[in-house]
Amino acid sequence: MNLIRLGLCGLCLMAGIISRAQDKPSYKFGKVSPADFKMKAPAFDTGAHAIIVGDVGTCRIVGGDKGEFELEFERKIRAYILDINGVDLGKFVIEYYIGSDDKEEVSNIRGYTYNLEGGKVVETKLESSQVFTEKATKKWTLKKFTMPQLKAGSLFELSYTVSSPYIRNFRPWEFQSNYPSLWSEYNTEIPEYFDFVFLSQGYLPFHINKNESTGRTWMLSNAAGTGARSSFSVSGIANQKRWVMKDIPSIREESYTTTIENHRCKVDFQLSSINYPNQVAQPILSTWTKVSEELMESEHFGQPLDRNNGWMDDIVKTAVGNAVDPIEKAKRIYAWVRDNFTCTYHAGFYLTNAGFKDIVKTKSGNVADINLLLIALLRHEKIESYPVILSTRSHGYTNAVYPLMDRYNYVACGVIIGDKDFLLDASEPDLGFGKLPVQCYNGHARVVTKDPASIELDPNAIVERSLTMVVMQQEGKVISGRVQADMGYFESLRKRGTIREKGKETFFDGIRKEYGSEYTLQNLTIDSLKILDEPMKVSYDFQYSPEDQDVLYINPIMVDAMKENPFKSADRHYPVEIPFCIDDNYVLNFTIPDGYKVDELPKSTKVAFNEDEGLFEYLISADATTIQMRCRIQLRKAVFMPDEYNDLREFFAYVVKKQSEQIVLKKK
Structure with a gap:
């Protein structure tokens, strides 16, 4: 019995040792041995050029020397360079803020590169002369440096500290980068007086996600005159958090991605309130109602919209003409702004000029200038309209709950007429009434009113429909035909832009180039080019x-066949974000050339994706004189989660393979 108890105790002790070993990195920072240079690309990221062995950050709120709490951030990183293409991992930029009254400071930069030479570890120190200071903006400064003597097989370690009097600038932490990481850890310690909102993103699980509290006494001091200082202490509870991820693959931008920053595994922080003992709580994080009020009172946003803009009378009269119907008036005002102003920058949140008169005078501005002017003109004509703030796809997601205004970069226009509502953007020269550019469909947006409403600009809610019809027949020794392509709206928008910038002939030359020199194209026409509310048609x-051959090979998908799979990576750890749902149709009617018969015909097939979320249909039939086929690719949703990626990739691989199959005709 004693032996059994002893054995069980030994197992428990061993389990505890293993558990503790899994709770910390596999190396000790500052200690490097020849064995550390035997690293290879990890199995979870075999194409890696460098490896982050460990990256550990700690951010604490500590007592300061100005009578206030301050931030103290420390980072320690170890990395290994597998080949010469990985040396960029050794380039660092540390950003810090310099205000008018106070500033952040970067200190204790210590870096060493280690190389194995003749079986011995050779150390090269990062010298202070190799660290450069660069002014990025008026208030942001950079420390820039590259670790010395980096080459394939180098290992380096770096540590530094950032001190900040701005507790609102609590440092975020990225667990995932362009290189795989074996261990990434972030520790925070925050006194109970400060409430922070923790914003976590990414699709990989935490190895450790732990909360603890401990008693702490903070020493604070401030100047007391004549060079003396007074000190005092504050005791309370320190809330500690520890996040750890391990075996983290690198993250790379792939096809159909809004921005990689939406999906990088990271934690961010927003100070919500300050609650000192025996004091009234001080809210920091605003509400949507308050933000909306502040925006509408701002001289650079809402205030100019409702001024007595009597000077707009002549503009509105010119734009509206003899229109009486409110919707028609709105359409004409929208068209006047769209067609008479040039957008110099397709992003912006505030008016950049002194006022609307300057915008009208220069006939240009950023997206906020143009769309806020549109709203002012609509309101001048008593048409109910509001600013709609959003973030474009490439700028990243917004947060529907918290008004984090740095995440917004775009202003559109919302219009309500009777029981109908419209979204407008006059900054795009080829955009129709009631349309938004595809980059605006990025989820949550806000209508700026007294009661700010949340709206969802969901790519799953818009469908890009297209239809291509091809008729082919033989005339003597020539195979001829006609193509009519009814484009989707967003494709039409792109093509209109090309035609506006380069002309119709350049557009037509692009079509000719797709066919190649063996084809002759004639009678090229564009329908609805100037009807911007409608898609274009090209015919x-x-x-x-063809040479007089015994066998003819013909691909029935003559136009816009999918030649390669857009999803090339074997794995993907973040969503596929197609900008819209797809309904792509292709119809062929082919009269078989005289003297030939069908020898081989692709098989008809119909494949569903995720039961009802997608469809690939390839239907083909033939008789003695005619071949008819219909091909359809349909995706009923636009965003696919990582666990759906492999199925989506296989679906499109099948589409590519099927659309490459050929009809074989033989001489009779």
Whole structure:
């Protein structure tokens, strides 16, 4: 019995040792041995050029020397360079803030590069002369440096500290980077007087996610005159958090991604309130109602919208003409702004000029200038309209709960007429009434009113429909035909932009180039080019003269066949974000050339994706004189989660393979 108890105790002790070992990095910072240079690319990221062995950050709120709490951030990183393409991992930029009354400071930069030479570890120190200071903006400064003597097989360690009097600038932490990481850890310690909102993102699990509290006494001091200082202490509870991820693959931007920053595993912090003992709580994080009020009172946003803009009378009269119906008036005012102003920057949140008169005078501005002017003109005509603030796809997601205003970069226009509502953007020269550019469909947006409403600009809610019809027949020794392509709206928007910038002939030359020199294209026409509310249609005749062969090979998908899979990576750890749902149709009617018969025909098939979320249909039939086929690719949703990626990749691989199959005709 004693032996059994002893054995069980030994197992428990061993389990505890293993558990503690898994709770910390596998190396000790500052100690490097020849064995540390035997690293290879990890199995979870075999294409890596460098490895982050460990990256550990700690951010604390501590007592300061100006009678206030301050931030103290420390980082320690170890990394290994697998090949020469990984040396960029050794380049660092540390950003810090310099205000008018106070500033952040970067200190204790200590770095060493280690190389194995003749079986011995050779150390090269990062010298202070190799650290450069660069002014980024008026208030942001950079420390820039590159670790010395980096080459394939180098290992380096770096540590530094950032001290900040601005507790609102609590440092975020990125667990995931462009290189794989074996261990990434972030520790925080925050006195109970400060409430922070923790914002976590990413699709990988935490190895450790732990909360603890401990008693702490903070020493604070301030100047007391004549060079003396007074000190005092504050005791309370310190709330500690520890996040750890391990075996983290690198993150790379792939096809159909809004921005990689939406998906990088990270934690961010927003100070919500300050609650000192025996004092009234001080709210810091605002509410949507308060933010909306502040925006509408701002001289650079809402205030100019409702001024007595009597000077706009002549503009509105010119734009509206003889229109009486409110919707028609709105359409004409929108068209006048769209067609008479040039957007110099397709982002912006505030008016950049002194006022609307300057915008009208220069006939240009950023997206906020143009769309806020549109709202002012609509309101001048007593048409109910409001600013709509959002973030474009490339700028990143917003937060629907918290008004984190640095995440917004775009202003559109919302219009309500009777029981109908419209979203407008006059900054795009080819955009129709009631449309938004595809980059605006990025989820949550806000209508700025007294009661600010949340709206969802969901890519799953818009469908890009297209139809291509091809008729082919033989005329003598020439195979001729006609193509009519009814484009989707967003494709039409892109093509209109090309035509506006480069002309119709350049657009037509692009079509000719797709067919190649063996084809002759004639009678190229564009329908609805100037009807901006509608998609475009492109039509043309084609002909080519195949050689007199016993066997003819013809790909029935003559136009816009999918030649390669857009999803090339074997794995993907963040969503596929197609900008819209897809309904792409292709129809062929082919008269078989005289003297030939069908020898081989692709098989018809119909494949569903995730039951009802997508469809690939390839239907083909033939009789003695005619071949008919219909091909359809349909995706009923636009965003696919990582666990759906492999199925989506296989779905499109099948589409590519099927659309490459050919009809084989043989001489009779």
